[in-house]
Amino acid sequence: MTPPRKRRRTSARTQNWSIPGLEERGLSRLQQRLLVAVASVVGVLAAAVALTFAITTLGNDFVPERATAAAVSTQPRPDLYRGWGSPKLFAPIARSDADPAPLTLKDVFADKTLKEGRITLKLADTRLDADCSAAVWGRELVDRLVQAGCTQVARGAYRSADGRYIAQYTLLNLRDTASAAALVESLTSGHRGGWVRAPEPGRVVFPVGGHTEASGHAMGHYAGLVWIGRADGADPGAKDDFVSLSLAVRGAEKAVFRRVVAAAPSAAPAR
Incomplete structure (x- = not known):
């Protein structure tokens, strides 16, 4: 059924x-x-x-x-970057109100030739901006400069005497040591998305995609940015002395040491 x-x-x-x-x-x-x-x-x-x-x-x-x-x-930017905090000897100029005199190109780039070891750098271009945003590219970097109370950016571009190297030194006038230290530290990763511009485009220019190296140095309420590379953008070889190249361009920092001495004559040794 x-x-x-x-x-x-x-x-x-x-x-x-x-x-x-x-x-x-x-x-x-x-x-x-x-x-x-x-x-x-x-x-x-x-x-x-x-x-x-x-x-x-x-x-x-x-x-x-x-x-x-x-x-x-x-935009060209460094492949390698390292930031350094402010040494104690810059304590007399820890705040901008303790060092109120504005930067001048004659002060920062007084030496037209800088030497270190076998490296000789000749000053090619300079520029001083009160509008800090005009000296850099990258929105985040512009914002950081605003937060740091940036009032001036002095830039100098160099060529080596033999034409092999190019270099740039940038000095930023900021609010205080904390602002300078925070800025150089932030560039450890931030340099990939924002960096300084050349003083005069078309003259001393770091090649896009070329190998360059940089460092940031907090010095009281100032931040100094060193940028170096070969003129042809090639990676450094055994005969390239980037250490001496970096030390040579930091000769522009004499201006900051003079300010330490002016603020506290016994605080800083002569350099």
Whole structure:
């Protein structure tokens, strides 16, 4: 005897599926389901439109990020960087109000020739900016300079006497030692997304994609940035003395030592 077929059971919830408000308007259950399905599709579309509008509205906020990304690919920046905190001997000029005299190009780049070992650097370009943002690229670096109370940026570009090397020294006049130390430390990773510009584009220029090295030095309320490399952008070889090159360009720091002596004559040794 063939057992009776089991009828497909439909839950009471499905049989009684209904929306009271729509039922009162005379819509059948099938019509109600169709209406809900349409509403669901419209809801998804509305959400998509809302999301598109939100993205469009925020688009302007994304533009600087894209601009920064573009700058990173077109602006030269160091491959290697190390930051150094401020030694105690700069304590007399720990704050800018203890050293109020503004920087001048004649003061910072008084020596037109700098020497260290076999390296001889000749000053090629200089520039002094009161608008610190004009001396750098990268939105985050600009913001950090604002936070550090930057009032001046002095830049000097050098070529070696034999034409093999190029170098740049940048001195930033900041609020205090804490600001200078924080800036040079932040560049340990931040130098990849923002760095200083050449004083005069088209003259002494670090090649994009070429190998360069840099260091940051907090000195009281100042931060000095050293940037060095071969003129052809090649990696340094066995005959390249980047240590002497770095020390040579730091000759510009004599201006900062003179300020320490002026603030506290017995605080700093002659250099």
